[in-house]
Amino acid sequence: MSFLGVEASLTGRRWIGPDIEVARAAEALAQQSQLPAAVCQVLARRGVAAEDAEAFLAPSLRDLLPDPRSLRDMEKAATRFLTAVTRRQKIAVFADYDVDGGSSAALLLVWLRHMGHRATLYIPDRIDEGYGPNDAAMAALARDHDLIVCVDCGTLSHGPVAAAVGADVIVLDHHLGAETLPPALAVVNPNRQDEDGALAHLCAAGVVFLMLVEVGRQLRETGAKGPDLMALLDLVALATVADVAPLVGVNRAFVRQGLRVMARRDRPGLAALADVARMDTAPAAYHLGFLLGPRVNAGGRIGAADLGARLLACDSPHEAAALAERLDHLNTERREIEAAVRAAAMEQAEARGFDAPLVWAAGAGWHPGVVGIVASRLKEASNRPAIVIGLEDGIGKGSGRSISGIDLGAPIQRLAAEGLLQKGGGHKMAAGLTVAEDKLEAAMERLAELLARQGAHLTGAADLRLDGTLMPGAATVDLTEMVEQAGPFGAGAPAPRYGFADMRIKFAKRVGDSHLKLSFDDGMGTAMEAICFGAYDGPLGPTLEAHGGARFHLAGRLDINSFRGRQTVQLRLEDAARA
Numbered sequence: 343m344s345f346l347g348v349e350a351s352l353t354g355r356r357w358i359g360p361d362i363e364v365a366r367a368a369e370a371l372a373q374q375s376q377l378p379a380a381v382c383q384v385l386a387r388r389g390v391a392a393e394d395a396e397a398f399l400a401p402s403l404r405d406l407l408p409d410p411r412s413l414r415d416m417e418k419a420a421t422r423f424l425t426a427v428t429r430r431q432k433i434a435v436f437a438d439y440d441v442d443g444g445s446s447a448a449l450l451l452v453w454l455r456h457m458g459h460r461a462t463l464y465i466p467d468r469i470d471e472g473y474g475p476n477d478a479a480m481a482a483l484a485r486d487h488d489l490i491v492c493v494d495c496g497t498l499s500h501g502p503v504a505a506a507v508g509a510d511v512i513v514l515d516h517h518l519g520a521e522t523l524p525p526a527l528a529v530v531n532p533n534r535q536d537e538d539g540a541l542a543h544l545c546a547a548g549v550v551f552l553m554l555v556e557v558g559r560q561l562r563e564t565g566a567k568g569p570d571l572m573a574l575l576d577l578v579a580l581a582t583v584a585d586v587a588p589l590v591g592v593n594r595a596f597v598r599q600g601l602r603v604m605a606r607r608d609r610p611g612l613a614a615l616a617d618v619a620r621m622d623t624a625p626a627a628y629h630l631g632f633l634l635g636p637r638v639n640a641g642g643r644i645g646a647a648d649l650g651a652r653l654l655a656c657d658s659p660h661e662a663a664a665l666a667e668r669l670d671h672l673n674t675e676r677r678e679i680e681a682a683v684r685a686a687a688m689e690q691a692e693a694r695g696f697d698a699p700l701v702w703a704a705g706a707g708w709h710p711g712v713v714g715i716v717a718s719r720l721k722e723a724s725n726r727p728a729i730v731i732g733l734e735d736g737i738g739k740g741s742g743r744s745i746s747g748i749d750l751g752a753p754i755q756r757l758a759a760e761g762l763l764q765k766g767g768g769h770k771m772a773a774g775l776t777v778a779e780d781k782l783e784a785a786m787e788r789l790a791e792l793l794a795r796q797g798a799h800l801t802g803a804a805d806l807r808l809d810g811t812l813m814p815g816a817a818t819v820d821l822t823e824m825v826e827q828a829g830p831f832g833a834g835a836p837a838p839r840y841g842f843a844d845m846r847i848k849f850a851k852r853v854g855d856s857h858l859k860l861s862f863d864d865g866m867g868t869a870m871e872a873i874c875f876g877a878y879d880g881p882l883g884p885t886l887e888a889h890g891g892a893r894f895h896l897a898g899r900l901d902i903n904s905f906r907g908r909q910t911v912q913l914r915l916e917d918a919a920r921a
Contacts, residue, residue, distance in 0.1 A: 346359075352885055353880055356806070360387070365383075371391075380812065380824075383809045385828060387838075401594045401595040407552075408540075413531075413552065416556055419514065431487075432487040433488070433490075434486075435451065435490075436491070438465070438546075439641070442547055444581075444651035445654055447654075453574070455655075468711055480506040489511075490510070494517075497767075500522070500525070513530065514553060518767060518768065521535060543590055545581050554568075576604040579596055580630050580638070583830075588834025594835070601625050611655070613659070615653065621633060623904050636676075640670075643712060680716060683709065686708070691720050699727070699799040701724045702720075703729075707732065709732060713741045714743070717740075721745060740777065743771065748793060749770045750768065754774075808840060813842070815864075839897055839899055840900065843895050845921070857874065860874070862896060872913035896915060898917070900914075
């Protein structure tokens with residue numbers, strides 16, 4: 343049954359309210375805990391019992407941090423890493439070119455610098471070398487180094503690890519493992535097939551952090567002391583959010599604590615990045631995912647692959663400012679490239695139809711640095727798993743994104759095993775692949791078949807799920823801050839959305855290229871501000887601006903807007919329907 347009677351909103355979505363069971367649990371929780379109903383709705387949706395509410399609202403890293411040694415090979419990896427440090431051996435860090443890889447590398451580089459040790463950073467070029475370790479790079483690094491640490495990559499790199507003759511290799515990763523592991527000294531990965539999956543939600547930076555926790559334990563046993571690990575949590579938080587890791591368990595504590603560390607602006611790279619992104623408020627998960635993350639990623643997508651990691655690891659404010667400026671320019675360039683590819687991919691995918699188990703598009707010359715972002719846009723438009731592939735010289739390099747409940751990584755890995763892909767891997771929600779152009783159609787057909795077995799073709803148009811209704815007068819700063827205590831919100835923990843029923847629009851104005859600023863009230867005197875980003879990319883902007891006095895149901899998330907020291911609540915508008 344639809345919520346507020348909205349079967350088809352202005353964006354074509356049906357509104358869904360909280361489940362009966364969740365609503366009842368929220369009501370019981372409110373009675374037992376004396377917390378506001380809006381907070382209890384979030385807690386009930388997350389399955390939090392009344393006796394656990396206080397601890398959930400104040401997640402403690404001490405309480406939630408798992409024993410690093412619960413992961414296979416962890417003790418071995420930490421011991422070898424520490425041996426390399428104490429014996430002053432040469433260490434190389436081989437990292438992926440995305441935010442998680444850059445943050446993971448920076449964690450190690452910063453930790454080593456505090457210990458008076460320098461390491462070599464190596465990040466492969468996305469176009470020339472592709473994802474993960476390759477034979478030539480690993481062999482070259484092995485000639486000059488005693489230890490190679492592969493972060494956010496390496497779990498499927500059997501050949502390249504074997505090519506590292508003369509050096510020990512440690513893999514710290516989170517991508518889905520195969521039945522056999524590469525011949526590394528240690529492979530620490532919560533998504534190894536022989537792991538129990540209890541820590542499968544960690545990103546690579548989370549795995550690296552746990553190794554540093556274990557290294558710190560081993561150091562203390564010798565009477566020595568390592569760097570302050572809590573000061574490194576800003577990097578872990580950035581990676582966790584940007585890699586769309588579920589914000590559950592210890593990931594919540596990583597992000598919550600990491601945001602506090604980031605607010606201190608102690609890390610030159612992140613401070614410079616916040617400045618070029620014109621962040622003028624305390625950092626929140628939104629900023630990590632939409633302002634900082636894309637800029638760190640820009641180097642790996644269309645520029646020098648190591649720019650992001652270098653920025654995150656650097657300790658010079660002057661160097662940080664220069665790197666951040668360069669990444670900001672690259673991000674602007676990336677957006678222009680992405681827009682062109684997105685338009686072509688969307689047209690192609692729509693022609694194929696959005697009702698298949700898999701939505702895909704491929705095109706000659708599409709930049710491999712933006713295909714993942716465009717796949718996300720196709721996924722959002724269709725509510726189906728999506729693959730976007732750039733073709734060049736008979737080879738396609740692509741990236742895929744999935745929807746909740748549909749595992750994309752395992753089928754991609756299966757296609758590689760079956761020979762339809764040259765290589766492929768990833769995790770449930772995201773994957774990468776390389777395919778010969780003459781096998782493209784067959785590979786996509788087979789992938790669609792495997793996804794259909796999971797029910798990918800049964801998902802309807804994306805519904806908008808709301809947590810309840812609010813009146814403008816109830817949406818206070820205090821309430822919004824309490825709701826935020828149930829966060830941080832993101833993947834696996836969606837931000838609560840509220841409906842404002844039968845509202846009168848007082849003012850509506852286009853701002854920037856495609857955004858809408860408006861104010862509304864309930865006819866009883868209490869007005870509220872709202873912002874809708876990208877409103878003019880669809881029907882929301884034009885319809886609400888030309889409201890003609892009509893009343894609307896409005897839906898979105900609560901935000902605190904700070905201006906000249908004054909805080910007010912605004913609605914981040916996501917949808918609307920005629921009342």
